[in-house]
Amino acid sequence: MKLLERLKDVGGVIGMSEGKTTRKYTIFPFGPQHPVLPEPIQLRFMVDEEKIVDASVNVGYVHRGIERACELNDYQRNVYLCERVCGICNFMHALCYCMALEKLVDVEVPERAQYLRVIWAELNRLESHLLWLGLLADAMGFESLFMQFWRDREIVMDLQERTGGNRVIISTCVVGGVRRDISGQLAEHFKESMLELKRRMDKLAPVILKDSAFKKRTVGKGFLSYDDALKLGAVGPTARGSGVAKDIRLEGYQAYKHLKFEPVVEKDGDVYARTLVRFYEVYQAIDLILEAFKIMPEGKIAVKPEKWPEGEAVARVEQPRGELFYYVKGNGTNRLERVKIRTPTLANIPSLLAMLPGYEVADIPVIVLSIDPCIACTERIINIRKDGRR
Amino acid sequence: MVRMLPNILKNLFSKPATVKHPFIKREPFPEHRGRIIVFDMEKCDLCQDCERLCPPAAIKVDPEAKTITYDPYKCIYCHVCVENCLQRAIKAEPAYQPPAYQKQLVYHKPEK
Numbered sequence: 001m002k003l004l005e006r007l008k009d010v011g012g013v014i015g016m017s018e019g020k021t022t023r024k025y026t027i028f029p030f031g032p033q034h035p036v037l038p039e040p041i042q043l044r045f046m047v048d049e050e051k052i053v054d055a056s057v058n059v060g061y062v063h064r065g066i067e068r069a070c071e072l073n074d075y076q077r078n079v080y081l082c083e084r085v086c087g088i089c090n091f092m093h094a095l096c097y098c099m100a101l102e103k104l105v106d107v108e109v110p111e112r113a114q115y116l117r118v119i120w121a122e123l124n125r126l127e128s129h130l131l132w133l134g135l136l137a138d139a140m141g142f143e144s145l146f147m148q149f150w151r152d153r154e155i156v157m158d159l160q161e162r163t164g165g166n167r168v169i170i171s172t173c174v175v176g177g178v179r180r181d182i183s184g185q186l187a188e189h190f191k192e193s194m195l196e197l198k199r200r201m202d203k204l205a206p207v208i209l210k211d212s213a214f215k216k217r218t219v220g221k222g223f224l225s226y227d228d229a230l231k232l233g234a235v236g237p238t239a240r241g242s243g244v245a246k247d248i249r250l251e252g253y254q255a256y257k258h259l260k261f262e263p264v265v266e267k268d269g270d271v272y273a274r275t276l277v278r279f280y281e282v283y284q285a286i287d288l289i290l291e292a293f294k295i296m297p298e299g300k301i302a303v304k305p306e307k308w309p310e311g312e313a314v315a316r317v318e319q320p321r322g323e324l325f326y327y328v329k330g331n332g333t334n335r336l337e338r339v340k341i342r343t344p345t346l347a348n349i350p351s352l353l354a355m356l357p358g359y360e361v362a363d364i365p366v367i368v369l370s371i372d373p374c375i376a377c378t379e380r381i382i383n384i385r386k387d388g389r390r
Numbered sequence: 391m392v393r394m395l396p397n398i399l400k401n402l403f404s405k406p407a408t409v410k411h412p413f414i415k416r417e418p419f420p421e422h423r424g425r426i427i428v429f430d431m432e433k434c435d436l437c438q439d440c441e442r443l444c445p446p447a448a449i450k451v452d453p454e455a456k457t458i459t460y461d462p463y464k465c466i467y468c469h470v471c472v473e474n475c476l477q478r479a480i481k482a483e484p485a486y487q488p489p490a491y492q493k494q495l496v497y498h499k500p501e502k
Contacts, residue, residue, distance in 0.1 A: 074447070080445035080468055151407045158419075165423035171468045179473070186421075 128320035177302025237324020
């Protein structure tokens, strides 16, 4: 109990509960280095034999100071820096930053560029979801499924290399449009690859939907109710897995206003529901890309901003993991005064802590992975002192 | 077991999904960035556009000494300089950056 008392004083530890002094509990750390975790986050579990009683989290191992670095650079050079906040959803970060800045510099993005942005954003979503589905299979020890998902992910990676120029960080978004066009033979190849990916997903679908071993590890684990999801501010697939139909794409930013889709919602609220949400979103992303290609108009792909950013603006984007938020403040020079980033994992951590109690230690990897934690994106400094000041 | 058999046979006789790397090399696509960046100092007019645009500040242009200092280890290979050079003096060669003894490469403008 002394450790818990001490932990409560340390800033950055969330989710302590009180009044559990009657029994002896063991506290054990999970991470920051653990085979299951792709990135360093420390979770401390209070366990009663095999059962989790309470969980707390400690982040801050990979803080990189990107927000501060954004203030030192030219605002157009920041795009490449913001992309590096998260490797997997790099285009979304660039898109969100550019959307915020386009409000400040009064730039109307050409129609074709908006469609291209949607295509790349959905390609990022495919990349992230396929990676996550593989990682989940790996976390439960289902190695062959992990390899099959990652094999099919290569289609997406090759497309990113062909269209963007790099396998991971594609750097195609700039303030005012995009840098590259997808047309002609490349567009045909793109569409064919999407159909091929759909065929491969159809082959893997029975494993996700029917396999008893897969279901045994996921069904009923890490339950998060509808009310809790709303109360704790869950975003993205975590919220949608609990029945909350929350999707920023419905706001119709960029070309999403021209595309018809409905958010994938599952009502069960367990790890399996979140898996299904992500699995169906793979199909949804493929359909969105094909539809975007069908109705994409011809025209310019970028316009040059003519003035320096002045004033404040916010932008929101639906990332693979949930809602991404950028706040940008300019002061009329080529440098920004403040950039604030809020990534979806930060919003999902309270939900994660609410999911864990009541389950066994062996379920920890699956439940922790079910929110798709992206820790390096989350690391922003907020010093909350004892008196509540920031 | 009977249901597994077709899958097992198929996996046994199909080609592997991976490439046998040291023997077969996968060529990058022509659209790929991340190649070696070379400055053509005959064409360069030392306008400093690349220095202003470079996101990680890997290029330093000194108009007085007539040199360009380029740090390939800082470079993120975004090709902003290649696309924006008005003189087309910066080129991406189809090769990867070789290992080097010095971190910075210094290019001198030839005297006329």
